[in-house]
Amino acid sequence: MKTQNIRTILSFNKNYSHINREERNLAAIFYYALLHNNNAQRFLRLIGDDNPCNGNDFGIYFEYAFLRDLWHNIDKEYENDVKRNIILELLEPTNIAELKSTSILEFNTYFGCVPKPSNQFIQSPGNWSIIGNPKINVKGFNQTVDNNEEFEKVCKFKWSFNIKPDIVIHTSKDSAICIEAKLESGEGHYPANPNEExxxxxxxxxERISQTxxxxxxxxxxxxxxxxxVFLVNNSNVKSDSHTTITWQEVFNILDTTNFHPFTLDWISNYS
Structure with missing residues (x-):
């Protein structure tokens, strides 16, 4: 191994945790902290939520994909009818009568399913495509949904099956705290793909659709x-129209870090 490397040239001998800028890693540290020492309850108090953290329905989820997994869990025996009904009931398209009677292939084709429309099962809205798959002549729903308001509604429905909030705390089956964790990056907006833009x-x-x-x-x-x-950020000047903004420092200052691994404490010390 060479005696000279980038670390030696820079005289850098600290742990990587001191300069790590990956917000997913920081969110994972926070997730770990929430699972210990009654820290979930401490966090709920910080945001003004008095729900207990000990019920049977309580849970904390990292990269929350409930919608995706709920769709996957639909009973296979009736899945096509159920899935079609869910889509049409929530989207309420102007051509609902037509879409109720189309074949499975025609239904999937209407929404531009990729990599290609199935003729056997109604595909997840996460597989719908605005631009389709030109390589195999699959048109996107940009070419089938004419009305802009309806088009935006289909886009939001599709994107919702692909997003995964960083951390979600379920205080019951019907109530939750959704946390979007940021470090240096700003809030994302949709569409993000240049072709969709x-x-x-x-x-x-x-108008673009904000991540929150x-x-x-x-x-x-x-x-x-x-x-x-909750919008969890490093800079208190960052705001969100829909989320309560809290800084990493505010959060880490109220946590009980007793018996945490030194590595975890190293991370937290950068923000507390």
Whole structure:
């Protein structure tokens, strides 16, 4: 091994944890902390939530994908009818009568399912595509949904099956706290794909859908869960229209870190 490397040239001899800028890693540290020393209850008190953390329905989830997994869990015997009904009931498209009677292949084709439409089962909205798959001549729903308001609704529905909030605390089956953790990056917006951006621009749709507003739509409108939203950031100047903003320092200052591994304490010390 060479005696000279980037670390030696920079005279850097600290642990990586002192300079790590990966927000997922920091969110994972926070998730670990919430599972110990009654810290979940401490955090709930910080955001003004008095729900207990010891009920049978209590749970803490990292990279929450309830909507995706709920769809996957639909009874296989009746899945096509159930899935079609869910989509049409929530989207309420203007051509609902037509979509009720189409074949499975035609239904999936209408929403531009990728990699290609199935003729056997109704595909997840997470597989719908705005632009389709030109390589095999699959058109996206940009070409089948003409009305802009309806088009945006289909987009939000599709994106909701792909997003995964960083941490969600269920205080019951019907109530939760949704946490979006940020470090240096700003809040994301949809569409994020340049090709999809081009479609929005061509349609004259100027307004973009924020990451936090999409979470709100998923949690409350699609899952029916009464939710408090928290935007966890490094800089108190960062704000969200839909989420309560709290800094990492505020959070880590109220945690009980007794018996935490030194590595974890190293991480937390950067922000407390």
């Amino acid at each position: 081009a479609v929005f621009n061509k349609r004259g749709i100027k 507003s999409l979470q709100k739509y998923m949690m409350e409108d699609l899952l029916g869960i009464e939710t408090k939203f």
